[in-house]
Amino acid sequence: MIRVDGTGKTNSLIQVRGLDKTYRRGGEEILVLQRLNLDVDKGDFVAFMGPSGSGKTTLLNLLGGLDVPTHGSITVAGDEITNMSSSKLTEWRARHVGFIFQMYNLIPVLTAFQNVELPLLLTKLSKSDRRKHVETALSVVGLAERMNHYPRQLSGGQEQRVAIARAIVSDPTFLLCDEPTGDLDRKSADEIMLLIEELVGKYNKTILMVTHDPLVAARAHTTLHLEKGLLVEGAKSAQPVLAGGAA
Amino acid sequence: MKFSRLIFANLFRKKVRLILTIGSFAVALFLFTFLAVVKGAFSRGTELAGADRLVIINRTGLINTMPLAYRDKILRLEGVKAVTHNNWFGGVYQDEKNFFPQFVIDPENQRQVMTEMRVPDDQWTNFVNDRQGAVVGAGLAKRFGWKVGDRIPLKNALYGPTKTWEFNLDGIYKNEHPGGDESQFWLQWKYFDENIPAVIKGQIGWYVLKLDSPDDAVRVAKAIDTGFANSSTETKTETESAFQAGFAKQLGNIEFLILTIGGVVFFTLLLVTGNTMAISVRERTGELAVLKAIGFSDRSVLFFVLAESLVIALIGGLIGLGLAILAIPVVGAALNGLLPPLLLSASVLSLGLVFAVFVGVASGLLPGIGAMRMRVVTALRRV
Numbered sequence: 001m002i003r004v005d006g007t008g009k010t011n012s013l014i015q016v017r018g019l020d021k022t023y024r025r026g027g028e029e030i031l032v033l034q035r036l037n038l039d040v041d042k043g044d045f046v047a048f049m050g051p052s053g054s055g056k057t058t059l060l061n062l063l064g065g066l067d068v069p070t071h072g073s074i075t076v077a078g079d080e081i082t083n084m085s086s087s088k089l090t091e092w093r094a095r096h097v098g099f100i101f102q103m104y105n106l107i108p109v110l111t112a113f114q115n116v117e118l119p120l121l122l123t124k125l126s127k128s129d130r131r132k133h134v135e136t137a138l139s140v141v142g143l144a145e146r147m148n149h150y151p152r153q154l155s156g157g158q159e160q161r162v163a164i165a166r167a168i169v170s171d172p173t174f175l176l177c178d179e180p181t182g183d184l185d186r187k188s189a190d191e192i193m194l195l196i197e198e199l200v201g202k203y204n205k206t207i208l209m210v211t212h213d214p215l216v217a218a219r220a221h222t223t224l225h226l227e228k229g230l231l232v233e234g235a236k237s238a239q240p241v242l243a244g245g246a247a
Numbered sequence: 248m249k250f251s252r253l254i255f256a257n258l259f260r261k262k263v264r265l266i267l268t269i270g271s272f273a274v275a276l277f278l279f280t281f282l283a284v285v286k287g288a289f290s291r292g293t294e295l296a297g298a299d300r301l302v303i304i305n306r307t308g309l310i311n312t313m314p315l316a317y318r319d320k321i322l323r324l325e326g327v328k329a330v331t332h333n334n335w336f337g338g339v340y341q342d343e344k345n346f347f348p349q350f351v352i353d354p355e356n357q358r359q360v361m362t363e364m365r366v367p368d369d370q371w372t373n374f375v376n377d378r379q380g381a382v383v384g385a386g387l388a389k390r391f392g393w394k395v396g397d398r399i400p401l402k403n404a405l406y407g408p409t410k411t412w413e414f415n416l417d418g419i420y421k422n423e424h425p426g427g428d429e430s431q432f433w434l435q436w437k438y439f440d441e442n443i444p445a446v447i448k449g450q451i452g453w454y455v456l457k458l459d460s461p462d463d464a465v466r467v468a469k470a471i472d473t474g475f476a477n478s479s480t481e482t483k484t485e486t487e488s489a490f491q492a493g494f495a496k497q498l499g500n501i502e503f504l505i506l507t508i509g510g511v512v513f514f515t516l517l518l519v520t521g522n523t524m525a526i527s528v529r530e531r532t533g534e535l536a537v538l539k540a541i542g543f544s545d546r547s548v549l550f551f552v553l554a555e556s557l558v559i560a561l562i563g564g565l566i567g568l569g570l571a572i573l574a575i576p577v578v579g580a581a582l583n584g585l586l587p588p589l590l591l592s593a594s595v596l597s598l599g600l601v602f603a604v605f606v607g608v609a610s611g612l613l614p615g616i617g618a619m620r621m622r623v624v625t626a627l628r629r630v
Contacts, residue, residue, distance in 0.1 A: 066540060066623045087544060094542020101627070105537040109256040119541050121249050166541070 002044055002222045004231045006037030013206055014040040014063065014174065019072035021058055021229075032058045034229040036072070040174075045200045045207045047217035050226035056210040057178055059226065063208060064097045064176045065089045077173050094122045098167030102179035104159040106151040112138065112162045113147040119170040137165040140203075141195060157188030164195060174206035175199070181216050193219045250547075254554045257531070265559070268523045272563020272606075273570060275516040276599055279509060280571035281578070283595045286505045288588060290492075298461040300360065301468055302490040303454040306481035312450035313480050321456060324470050326463035329359035332451040336434060338401030338412060340391070347387050349401065349432040351439040351452075360457045363423045370395060370418030378438045381414035384429030385421045386588060390580075395419060401432075406443040426590040455487070513606065520610035524556050528614040535618050536626030545619040552615035553608060560607025561600075568599050 001009075006017055016038035023030045032055040040046055048056045061067040063074060065081050073082045076096060084092060106115045116137055120130045138144045141161040151159050160180060167175055180196065181189035193216055199205040200221075209220060217223045225232045258265060303321070305311035312334075321330050336349035354375045358366070366374070366382055374380040381399060393399065397416040402409060414434060422429050440448055458467060468484035475482045485493070528535070535548055571591060579589035 061624050064540070066627075090539070090542055090544050093540065099537075099540050101537070103533075105533060105627075107253075107256070107534050107537075109260050110253065114252060114256070118253075118538070121253075122542050127249075 001039070001041055002046055002224070003039040004037055004224060006039075009039070012039040013042045013044075013077060014038065014208075015073075015075040016063070017073050017075075019059075019062065019074065020070045021055070021062060021067070022070045032229055033062075033069075033226075036229070036231050038224075038231065040206060040208065042206050043200065043204045045197075045219075045221045046209065047220035047223045048208070048210045048226055049212065049214070049217050049223055052212075054226040055229050056226050059231075060176050060178055060208065060210050064099060065093050094119065094170070096173040098170070098172040098175040100160070100163055100167045100175060100177040100180045102182040104151070104156075104163040104183075106159055106162055106166075108151050111148050111150055112143060112154065112165075115151070115162055116147075116165045116169050118166060123170065133169055134165075137169040138162075140168065140199075141165045155188070156184050157191055160184065160188075160192050161195065164192070164199075168199065168203075168205070174208065177207060177209040177211075179211055180209065181211070181213060189213070189216065250551070250554075254551060254558065257527075257551070258555050258558055261527070264523060264527075268520060268559050269563040269566065271516060271519050272560055272603065273566035275512050275606075276564045276567025276603055277570045277574070278512050278567075279602055280568060280591065280595060280599045281575065282505045282509050282512075283598060284571075284575055284589045284591050286502060287590060287592070287595065289501045298486070298488070299458045299464075300487040301456050301458065301464060301471075301484050302487050303456070303471060303482050303484045304452075304490075306472075306483045309453065311480075312447065312452055313454070313482065315449045315451050317475065317480075317482070318454065320474065321454060321471060324467055324474075326459050326467050328457045328459050329356050330454055330456040331356040331360040332436070332454050334436075334439065334450075334452040335405075336401070336403065336432075336439070337405045338403040340399065340401055345391070347390075347430055347432055349434065351436050352433045353436050357433070360455050362457075363427060364420045365423055366418045366420045374417035374435075377415055377417050378435055378441075379413060379415050380417040380435060380438075382418040382420055382433040383416060384431050385419050386429035387432060388416075388419050390430075393419075399432075406447070412442070426588065426592070428588070430588060513602070516606050517610055520556060520559065520606060521613060523559075524552065524611050524614040525617075527555070528552055528618050532618075532621065532626045535621065536623045539621075539623045540627070548621075549615040549619040552618050553611045556611025556615075557604065557607040560603045560610075564600055564603025564607075567603075568596055571599070572596075 016036060019033055019036040019038075020031070021033040023032055036059070048059060050056050058067065062069050063076075065084070069082055073080055075081070076092075079092065079096075081089060081092060106112075107118070110118075113134055116134045117130055120133055123130075125133065135144060135147070138147050141164050143158060143161050143165065146154065146158065151162070154162065160183075164180075177196065181192050184192060196207060196209070197219055200207055207220075209216075211217050303313070303317075305313050315332065318330050318332060321327060331353045333353075334351035336351055338349050339345070340347070358364075358371065364384075370382070374382050383393060388394065393416055395416055395418065399414045399416055400411045401414065402411050412434075420429070420431075420433075436451075456467075458464060464486055468486075471484045472482050535551075538551075539545070539548060575589050575591045582589070
């Protein structure tokens, strides 16, 4: 159950309380997120929508431990990440977060297999165990046959599938998707969304996704709208976003 | 190592740039090694000089001579074990390009003073008994394919009208010090003195004396110079190493020149490689940010950048050192004895490798620290 009023149960997988984020730009302080509360349970699929500059990506960065809030706390599976040191946070990310980016961000000089294997290099798994995990992840995304292809030899949709395999290969606690279909045509976007839905439905993954596309957002269990740094719960439907950003 | 694939894949990302950077390393390392070898050649004489030997020259300069009669006076000084004397011969073998040092020696005392230059006894006896005899270094014999029994003509114009002096090769000496000089040609004092104009007969170029103990060096040197002070030919006595160093300095401040060129090579290489690494890291800002996002630590990112620059440095360095191993003997031979023997020692090769590793690490350090400190959020925004 997803809640934004700060009254969620204490054992929510992700618990955000009183989150503020301000940036300083040219001497001016910009409040990007304010007093934000959020509770996400395991297996939830949340979409964040909102106009450009509304703080969607900032929220994702904070949830993923890539940035630190000005005030407030984020607790994931019982670990409060807001007080962690930079190195602890890096270790935490490796264990708990899978990132899927709009531009796939694969390493062009590595094959699909090698790209997916990257997060496992940080573990103590043996080479053969790593191979098994990578092959499984690539099978899940339907690219087992292309594991030796380089990113330049794959289509955009296939690249994003490899990126998804990289995000799930270490079985993270939750996945953060930043515009996962933003660089794809409608058909490929639909295939990617089917895959993400499968990760939630079949593998019980918890996914938080930022998108501008109401059709993509409609595939999530819940759509939350961010406007002027405030989080508003929306209905589970392909409602137009509050302002701008419609695909 | 499980990260090696990532490091090497990144390394070969821009093959032309990689080849050019490795090429600059190879050329720089070759130059560095060559300069170190040349410096070593000039300083070797000083390093190998006997600590218990003094050299006496005419106070006004090495080209001026001294009376042979000084020998007995010098020998009488307390602490002097043996004295020998030498002259510069300056002959030409076939062509002026075939330069090698030729010394007129005193056969009776040469072996007592220059003990490191070993000649088999039977060859030495033949030499002593042969007025036209000659002894040459093993390196010189090898250079011209000479063997004992050969007849060697040297043209000479320094002592009267140009004439050809004929010599019988009676012996070949070897230097017991590795890398020591084996390029000299020795001829007998008596044969030389008989065949030079009367006005310069009985005049020698310099004395070399062996002491009972190196501790006597200062006292004996002072006694010699004081003893001949205010005479028609005053002397200047110094240790053999000081003499060798002074001789090398006559060619200019070789060490300063070599260090300056070496310094320029070092900084140029540092800038070239540093710039290459900076561009390479900048091009991969997004990828490095992704690595950090998925859990690679700041230190891992620094390690990747340093490992890349180190691999470039090692490959380039090894190629440069390999070139030096191949080329230095060829260059040494082509110089025809104009420089002291060029000896590429294991210590020079090790120094070259240390130099390569140092430049590799130093050039990767700044870009690596930049990548390490890069904020993931900022870098991802640029992708």
